[in-house]
Amino acid sequence: MNMQRTLLASAVLASLSHAAYAADADEPVDPVVPKVVVTANPFRSAEGDQILTPAKVLQGDELRDKAGSSLGETLSQELGVSASAFGAGSSRPIIRGMEGPRVKMLENGMAVSDVSGLSNDHAVAAEGAVAHQIEILRGPAALLYGSGAIGGLVNVVNERIPTALEAKPTGQVEARYSTVDTGRNVSGTVDGAVGKIALHADGNWRDADDYKIPEHRVLGDPESVTGRLPHSDTRERNVGLGASYVDSWGYVGTSVSHLTNLYGIPSDEGSKIDQKQTRYDIEGMVKAPFAGFEQFKFKAGYTDYEHAELGEGDAPEVIFTNRSLETRWELTHRPLAGWHGTFGLQTENTHFSALSAEGGPDTVPATRSTSTAGFIVEEKDLGVLRLSAGARLESVKREPVTGMERSFDLKSGSVGALWPFLPGYGAGLTFSYAQRAPSTEELYSYGPHDATVTFDIGDAGFDTEKSRNVELSVQKSSGLVRWKANVYRNKVSDFIYGNITGNLLDEEGNAGDELRERIFQQGNATIRGAEAELTVNEAGAGWSGRVFADTSRGKLDGNGSLPLQPADRIGASVGYRMDALRAGLSLVHARGQDRLASFEDTPTPGYNQLNANLSYTQKMGELDLTWFLLAKNLLNEDIRVSTSVLKDISPLPGRNFVFGVRAKF
Incomplete structure (x- = not known):
């Protein structure tokens, strides 16, 4: 069966490549496609140049069409990306089957510093509705931001600290209404300048009720709730x-x-979860600070985060807090012996706890974590090859009030080469090695986590997690027809995962019937996968199209599959753009997922998700006024995603129409 699936993935990649080659035979003049700069890349390269650090950037109309109530929902149909889908309020991106602390969440290149990596019920504290763009990044550049970003990183760019002076006020305001949850959402951004002072403001307001579901709440139970999904x-x-x-x-x-x-x-x-966060940031950049250097950049951010998990009568049960101070210094040097790159230092000091609000056992004791890292990312153009390399050395220390202190010295590196074998075509090969320190909750948890109905037990003796990844990429990045394909293999030693044993405990950790015992354990794991995407006339006027496919396999050596693995998917979309009118239709088919971890019980059925969009833009004085209609899950399918802990009792929303208007000035 594994061989058949591998052959299927290979056939998909080969057919896409053949289709692109055939289409190029009589291809018209290469359309002009605006360059989309990846801000999280040290070289600020365009999206299409990222073969050594595979990237996707959502911005403009595409971002607004895909925007959902959570970051996971917004990115869930991107190549290699799925979502944890823990209700409408909390859904975190999962990249190539990697989730939690292995996917770094950034805001303007700085850690979001929430606790969403701890558990799927915790929302990401970064808002996509006011984002200028959202970037997905993997490869050597990820080493700038953390050794633990084995899966990759997601960077929400809202440009709250403006870097340019606007000649006149610019911005946009949007209002939308969704039928599936009677949702109301108003968001807006504005930028301006007074002399040499650049100013920025943004805001978002969202209210949504329980959403409608297509069938019964519990999979296979005709006696369960219909209509709306409670909570x-x-x-x-x-x-x-x-x-x-x-x-x-x-x-x-x-x-x-x-x-x-x-x-x-x-x-x-x-x-319920009552989440609050206040964040302060400072940023500066100096051009050509001294001889031999292009720029110096400094960033500092302080985050005060708290959320309470509310039980009956909205009484707090567990209170999670995280106070974090992060600094970054980066220097970009001019080419030296042909090498061009960035190096710098990063520090982080956090105070995290998950304490009982009822006088019971604490889920995670108060813990201070400090880290200091040095990093470097370089590239060199040899003509026939373009080389990219990165390295990071990091020291991490965790000091809980319980006294079980741990220290970790981490070493990570990556090297890759791009071969532009024909004009507009390239093939790349990347090798990377990364180490991740066990997180605070993986080391020190011993208490109830009511939102996930688990009693979590960590292990203070965990070893460092070590990842060895190899990736082969090919792409065509010019012309009317463009495509890319990636195959990868990631071998992870001492992979940390939560094993639900089947035992039931009470709030004190004794035998009971309230909470499932979840013990964090280590084992060796292997993740393999393939991705392919082909686009036609991606940004030009007239008709456009896209097809994609992705597959991922995660296994614990000798112990079955990794938990919550994504399903194989294939999708297609068609669009039309002419003057003021824009329309599109997309269909994603996900196969049933029966590759279960030893403690998972039920397979996930396949589904088809059909979405559509229609918009019209008119000029009203200085305003560009866009009226839009989005349709999601038009087939009203009972969609359950294999990457969700709640898949058996919480389907995705049913058919949903989103009406809205957006004004740009």
């Missing part, structure tokens, strides 16, 4: 302000933001 409502508020001084030498600025998010957890218990 799937969300209430979110977010505001950000920033200012900077901009001159010919560079800029220096600061920003502050505040987020509140109250959302339901559609588990049997029906918990």
Whole structure:
């Protein structure tokens, strides 16, 4: 069966490549496609140049069409990306079967510093509704941001600290209404300048009730609830302000933001999470600070995060807090012996805890973590080859109040080569080695986690997690028809995962009937996968199209599959763009997923998700006014995703129509 699946993936990649080659035979003049700069890449390269650091950037109309109530929902149909789908309020991106602390979440290149990596019920504290663009990045550049980003990173770019002076105020305001949850959402951004002071403001307001589901709530149970999914409502508020001084030498600025998010957890218990975060950032950049260097960049961010898990009567049961101070210094040097790159230092100091609000056992004791890292990423063009390499050395220390202190010295590196074998075509090979320190909850958990209905038990003796990854990529990055394909293999030693043993415990950890015992364990794992995507006339006027396929296999050596593995998918879309009119239709088919971990019970059925969009833009004085209609899950299918802990009791929303208007100025 594995051989058949491998052959199927190979056949998909080969057929896409053949189709692109045939189409190029009589291809018209190469259309002009605007360059989309990847800000999280040290060389600020365009998206299409990222063969050594595979990237996807969502911005503009595409971002607005795909925007959902969570970051996971927004990115869930990108190549190699799925979502944890823990209700409407919390859904985190999963990249190539990797989730939690192995996928780094950034905001403007700095850690979001929430606790979403700890558990799937915790929402990412970064808002996509006010983002200028969202970047997905893997490869050597990820080493700039953390050794633990084995799966990759997601960077939400909202430009709260402006870097340019606007000649006049610019921005946009959007309002939308969704039928599936009577959802109301208003968001907006505005940028301006007074002299050499650049100013920015943004905000988002979202209210949504429990959403409608197509069939019964519990998979295979005709006696279960129909209509709306209980405890799937969300209430979110977010505001950000920033200012900077901009001159010919560079800029220096600061920003502050505040987020509140109250959302339901559609588990049997029906918990709620009351999330709050205040964030302060400072950033500066100096051009040509001294001979031999192109720029110096400094960033510092302080985050004060808290969320309470609410039980019956909205009484707090567990309170999670995380206070984090992060700094980054980066120097980009001019080419030296043909090498061009960035090096720097990063520090992080966090205080994290998950304490009982009822006087019971604490889920995770108060723990101070410190890390200091040095990193370097370089590239060199040899003509026939382009080389890319990166390295990171990091020291991590965890100091819980219980006294079981641990220290980890981490070494990570990556090297890759790109061969442009024909104009517009390239093949790349990348090798990487990364080490990840066990997180605080993996080391020190010993207490109830009511939102996931588990009693979590960590192990303070865990070893460092070590990943060895090899990836082969090919792409065509010019012309009307473009395509890319990746195959990869990731071997992870001492992989940490939560094993649900089948034992039931009470709130004190004794035998009971309330909570499932979840013990963090280590084992060796292997993740293999393939991805392919072909686009036609991606950004030009007239008709456009896209087809894609991705597959991933994660196994624990000698112990079955990794838990919560993504399903194989294939998708296609067609679009039309002419003057003020834009329309599109997309279909994603996911196969049933029966590759289960030893403690998982039920396979996930396949599904078809059909979405559509229609918009019209008109000029009203200085405004570009866009009226839009989005249709999601038009077939009203009962969609359950294999990457969700709640897949058996919480399907995705049913048929949903989103009406809205957006004004740009």
